[in-house]
Structures are given as C-alpha cells and as structure tokens.
Amino acid sequence: EVFTAVVDMEGLVSTELELVRHLDNYIQAEETRLKQLRKYLEEYESMYQEASADVTKYLANPINAYLLVKRLTADWKQVEGVMTQNVGPAFVHNITQHRGVLRFPSDEDLNGAAVALMRLQDTYKLDTHALAEGKLLGKKYSRELTAGDCWELGRQSYNNGDHYHTVLWMGEALNKYEDESNKTVSRQDILEYLAFSTFKQGNVKEALQLTHELLKIVPFHQRALGNKKYYEDLLRQQGVIQRRGETGDVDNVVMDEPFNTANLKLTKPSDQLPERENYEKLCRGEKLMDPKVEGRLRCRLVTNNVPFFYIQPIKMEEAYHKPLIVIYHDVISDDEIETVKKMAQPRFKRATVQNSVTGNLEPANYRISKSAWLKSEEHDHVFKVTRRVGDVTGLDMATAEDLQVVNYGIGGHYEPHFDYARKEEVNAFKDLGWGNRVATWLFYMSDVEAGGATVFPKLNLALWPQKGSAAFWYNLHANGEGNELTRHAACPVLTGSKWVSNKWIHERNQEFRHPCGLKYDTGM
Numbered sequence: 247e248v249f250t251a252v253v254d255m256e257g258l259v260s261t262e263l264e265l266v267r268h269l270d271n272y273i274q275a276e277e278t279r280l281k282q283l284r285k286y287l288e289e290y291e292s293m294y295q296e297a298s299a300d301v302t303k304y305l306a307n308p309i310n311a312y313l314l315v316k317r318l319t320a321d322w323k324q325v326e327g328v329m330t331q332n333v334g335p336a337f338v339h340n341i342t343q344h345r346g347v348l349r350f351p352s353d354e355d356l357n358g359a360a361v362a363l364m365r366l367q368d369t370y371k372l373d374t375h376a377l378a379e380g381k382l383l384g385k386k387y388s389r390e391l392t393a394g395d396c397w398e399l400g401r402q403s404y405n406n407g408d409h410y411h412t413v414l415w416m417g418e419a420l421n422k423y424e425d426e427s428n429k430t431v432s433r434q435d436i437l438e439y440l441a442f443s444t445f446k447q448g449n450v451k452e453a454l455q456l457t458h459e460l461l462k463i464v465p466f467h468q469r470a471l472g473n474k475k476y477y478e479d480l481l482r483q484q485g486v487i488q489r490r491g492e493t494g495d496v497d498n499v500v501m502d503e504p505f506n507t508a509n510l511k512l513t514k515p516s517d518q519l520p521e522r523e524n525y526e527k528l529c530r531g532e533k534l535m536d537p538k539v540e541g542r543l544r545c546r547l548v549t550n551n552v553p554f555f556y557i558q559p560i561k562m563e564e565a566y567h568k569p570l571i572v573i574y575h576d577v578i579s580d581d582e583i584e585t586v587k588k589m590a591q592p593r594f595k596r597a598t599v600q601n602s603v604t605g606n607l608e609p610a611n612y613r614i615s616k617s618a619w620l621k622s623e624e625h626d627h628v629f630k631v632t633r634r635v636g637d638v639t640g641l642d643m644a645t646a647e648d649l650q651v652v653n654y655g656i657g658g659h660y661e662p663h664f665d666y667a668r669k670e671e672v673n674a675f676k677d678l679g680w681g682n683r684v685a686t687w688l689f690y691m692s693d694v695e696a697g698g699a700t701v702f703p704k705l706n707l708a709l710w711p712q713k714g715s716a717a718f719w720y721n722l723h724a725n726g727e728g729n730e731l732t733r734h735a736a737c738p739v740l741t742g743s744k745w746v747s748n749k750w751i752h753e754r755n756q757e758f759r760h761p762c763g764l765k766y767d768t769g770m
C-alpha cells in the first residue's frame with residue numbers, strides 16, 4: 247500500500263536506483279560474454295579463410311590438420327559453454343535477495359496508483375490526451391506516456407470492471423500506437439480490450455468496427471469471431487444493419503481514423519454518492535459560496551484570557567456562519583510540524599474507517615491516506631499543540647482523542663463524511679466512554695500545490711490548506727444531535743503532498759465550558 251502516502255513512495259526511488267545498478271551490472275556481464283564470443287567468431291573466420299584458400303595445401307600440413315580437428319571439438323565445446331552460460335538467473339536471484347531490504351510495490355499498488363489517477367481525471371476533469379502528454383491543468387509536469395503506458399492504465403481499469411476508463415485509455419493507446427516508431431505495445435492487445443469495453447459501454451457499431459480491425463490482424467481470433475457474430479446479430483435486431491452478412495466482409499469495413507472516443511457515448515461508472523457532482527465542483531474551486539453569507543464573515547483576534555495570547559493573539563477568520571466554521575492562522579509552528587511528521591512516519595498505517603454495523607475499523611476506497619496517532623505525553627511539542635487547542639477553543643482536552651496525523655499521497659482523499667457518530671452507529675467511540683465527537687480541530691501541516699481542499703458540500707464551502715493554520719467547527723447541535731451540515735470531505739491531492747492532523751474533542755467535560763466568542767450553541 248505504498249501508493250497511499252507520498253512519504254512511503256519516497257523509498258521507491260531508492261529501489262529504482264538499486265534496480266538501475268543491477269541491470270547495468272547485468273548488461274556489462276552480458277557484453278563481456280558477447281565480446282568473448284565475437285573473439286571466437288573472428289578466430290574461426292580467419293582460420294576458415296586460410297583453410298578455404300587452398301584446402302589441399304592447408305591440410306598437407308599436419309599441424310593444420312590437428313588444429314582443424316581441435317577447433318571443431320575441444321575449442322567448440324568452449325564456445326558452446328560461453329553460449330549457454332546464463333548470467334541472468336544469478337542477477338535475478340541477487341535482486342530477489344534485496345527484496346527484503348528494498349521497498350517493492352505490489353500489483354495492488356499498481357492498481358491503487360491507476361485508480362488514483364482515474365479519480366484525479368474525473369474529479370479535476372482532466373483530458374485523457376493532455377494527461378498522456380504529461381500535462382496537468384495546462385502545465386507540463388512529466389514526460390509523455392507511451393502507448394504501452396496508456397494500455398496498462400486501460401488494463402488496470404478493465405480489471406476493475408471500469409469500462410469507461412478502459413475505453414478512454416485504450417483509445418489513447420491506439421492513437422499513440424499509430425504515431426510510435428518504436429512500438430511499446432501491440433495493436434492486437436489494444437484492440438482486444440478496446441473493442442470489448444466499447445461494446446460494454448453500449449457502442450455496438452463501433453465495437454464491431456474495432457473487432458473487424460482486430461480480425462484483420464488475427465483472422466482466426468476465436469473470441470473476436472464469436473463477438474463479431476454477436477454484435478452483428480444485435481445490430482440486425484436493432485435494425486442498424488439489414489442484410490445478413492452486410493458487414494461480414496472484414497476488408498471492406500473502414501474505420502474512422504484516427505479512432506476518437508469523442509464520437510462514442512460513454513458513461514461513468516455509477517456511484518453511491520449523490521452529492522458527487524457538487525463535491526467535485528467544490529474541489530475544482532468552481533462553486534462559490536453564497537455572497538450574502540460570505541459578506542458577513544469577519545476576522546478577529548482571540549485572547550480568551552490566556553496570558554500568552556495577550557502577547558500574541560490568535561488570528562481567527564470566520565469561514566462560515568451557521569454552522570460556525572473558523573480558521574485559525576499560525577497556530578502550529580514549522581518546528582512543531584517537523585516533530586509531528588517525524589514521529590508519525592514510522593507508525594503510518596493505511597487509514598481506516600469505522601464500519602457502521604460492526605464498529606470495526608477497516609480500510610476503504612473512499613478514504614485513501616496514511617495515518618498515525620500521537621499522545622501528548624510523548625513529546626513537548628505534541629503537548630503544547632494540544633494545550634493550544636484547549637486554550638483557543640476553551641474546551642477540555644482530557645476528553646479529546648490523541649493527535650491523528652495524516653499524509654495523503656497523489657490522489658489521496660476522504661470522500662464526504664461526518665466526523666461524529668450517527669444514531670445508528672451505536673458502537674462508535676464506545677470504548678472511549680466520552681460521548682460523541684463534539685468538535686473537530688484540523689491542523690494544516692503543509693500547503694498543497696494543487697487539489698486537496700477540505701470541502702463542505704452542503705455549505706458550498708471550500709477550505710484551502712495553508713501550512714500552520716487550522717480549521718475548527720462543532721459537529722453537534724447543543725442538544726447533542728449531529729449537525730448534518732458539517733458533512734465534509736478531503737478532495738483528492740492533484741500535485742504535492744498533503745499533511746494534516748486531527749484533534750477530535752468529545753462531549754464529556756464540555757458541559758459547562760462556554761468559550762469566549764465561541765459559544766457551544768453557535769454550531770447551529
């Protein structure tokens with residue numbers, strides 16, 4: 247699961263260096279071997295030249311006769327020895343032994359990384375062709391993808407049953423293939439996937455055309471022949487083709503060149519999330535908050551009767567009223583951030599979510615990140631940071647959870663959710679015995695180059711991470727019921743690495759605390 251956090255991916259770069267070194271050594275060994283064979287070849291050639299010039303004269307010499315026999319027996323055995331010498335397995339074995347030390351991603355990682363890319367493509371409406379050119383939002387970020395790279399993305403999507411992205415990426419692979427002088431994948435391999443997924447997306451006629459293309463390359467492709475008949479029958483039933491055998495003559499069917507996915511009707515895989523459209527708009531920064539709401543928002547300095555805050559008041563910015571959501575600026579220092587990151591890294595685990603039925607914690611595709619928990623007692627910096635949250639909010643930190651540190655990798659995200667436990671989630675937070683999560687404090691411990699906003703789909707509110715600041719809101723109404731308007735999400739990270747940490751504050755002990763300026767019941 248290395249793909250879920252950027253910090254874990256960093257190890258992969260050392261793995262790559264190691265592989266480069268191994269491959270280089272292997273090639274050198276092979277080159278030495280081939281050089282040796284070439285030397286034998288030259289020797290044999292020159293001897294042959296000499297012998298063939300005048301065979302009789304050559305063999306009249308007993309030494310020559312002896313040498314000829316030797317060359318074809320003992321010497322040739324040596325040549326064969328070098329020819330069959332196989333240094334490959336030893337090198338592969340050597341690399342395998344390194345696997346324990348080096349970090350190697352698994353096939354699931356490859357799938358996860360491909361899924362993350364598809365998620366970014368959908369959320370940020372990235373054009374397949376632009377992405378394949380290494381461009382993100384108009385800026386060139388990486389090298390171009392080869393037809394083979396695009397094909398692999400299509401194959402991963404296909405294996406996930408996602409025919410929508412299979413068509414997009416196989417289509418791109420096909421167009422790239424045509425332009426490639428050194429082919430990185432075969433046309434047959436592309437067409438097999440592309441034809442079938444095009445059919446699965448409901449484009450029977452185009453699927454038939456692509457199948458014809460495939461049959462031109464492999465005329466007796468059994469599956470393609472079966473599919474061709476099936477597609478033709480379907481089209482006949484639909485009245486698209488009339489006569490039997492009308493499209494049967496493979497060579498007469500011309501495909502629109504180049505193949506263009508824009509001419510197909512494609513539908514994204516269906517989704518359980520009703521607010522997806524609004525959520526993704528907010529992630530893209532397209533949807534703006536109601537200007538009337540925005541116009542009433544203010545900034546203030548907070549002192550809260552905390553002596554230190556009189557010297558250096560906390561800068562508070564209102565992000566939303568009803569429910570009140572605020573941003574505090576410069577509430578965690580770079581030093582503190584470094585400590586927290588350093589402590590968290592070795593403990594990182596794939597983030598989990600609570601199963602609403604069993605109460606068990608388990609990984610889920612809607613939350614992709616790595617997280618770790620830090621206790622206040624562990625380090626002075628963690629202690630101070632926690633105390634600061636208490637000082638600013640006026641809430642009791644004795645009934646707050648440990649600090650949860652989170653790192654999101656590329657495509658890492660957390661889809662819309664509530665931080666509080668809903669009524670049916672009876673097992674949530676049972677072990678803590680402190681009641682529900684009354685409030686959320688979210689530290690931003692990094693800037694994010696692109697993407698990665700915290701968004702509230704019901705409020706049309708997007709908060710953009712700013713290193714050193716924190717967001718704070720109440721999750722519960724004064725009567726203890728969850729406030730549904732606090733539903734929020736972490737948008738997928740497009741570029742960069744996103745670090746946050748959560749301090750979740752619970753109900754117990756907060757009954758008589760009415761922090762200055764932030765009344766308990768302002769969360770309405």
Ligand SMILES: O=C(O)CCC(=O)C(=O)O
Binds near residue numbers: 652665688737746748
């Ligand atoms: O990372 C974010 O922006 C939000 C994180 C979040 O909502 C959570 O961890 O519960």
Ligand SMILES: [Fe+2]
Binds near residue numbers: 663665734
């Ligand atoms: Fe959350």
